[in-house]
Amino acid sequence: QVQLVESGGGLVQAGGSLRLSCAASGSLFSINAMGWYRQAPGKQRELVASITSGTATNYADSVKGRFTISRISRDGAKDTVDLQMNSLKPEDTAVYYCLVKVLGNNYWGKGTLVTVSS
Numbered sequence: 001q002v003q004l005v006e007s008g009g010g011l012v013q014a015g016g017s018l019r020l021s022c023a024a025s026g027s028l029f030s031i032n033a034m035g036w037y038r039q040a041p042g043k044q045r046e047l048v049a050s051i052t053s054g055t056a057t058n059y060a061d062s063v064k065g066r067f068t069i070s071r072i073s074r075d076g077a078k079d080t081v082d083l084q085m086n087s088l089k090p091e092d093t094a095v096y097y098c099l100v101k102v103l104g105n106n107y108w109g110k111g112t113l114v115t116v117s118s
Helices: none
Strands: 002-007 010-013 018-026 031-039 046-052 057-059 067-075 078-085 094-102 105-108 112-117
Touching (some): 002 094, 002 105, 018 031, 018 094, 018 112, 031 078, 057 067
Antiparallel strands (some): 018 078, 094 105
């Protein structure tokens, strides 16, 4: 089993920055990838950024150059994946979800709300 705890959401003005963090614990010996998704009101959940076990990263076009994903692996029982978000725009407003893929299984966090005011 994998447990995820997200933190770092909040309200920020356009142009500001936030850092989201997702602490994963449990059976993490075979993580395939970690990432962040978001879902805005009335829209489908979409990939924001991901990082594989080999540290390859992938970003949505809309956040390239503004967001940075990073991962800290401490041992087989704890991992953290952060999302540094700079130059935030009102269209970045959404609930952000952490995702961890372990042995082909997807584990989702409960989500953290990011609101960017204009």
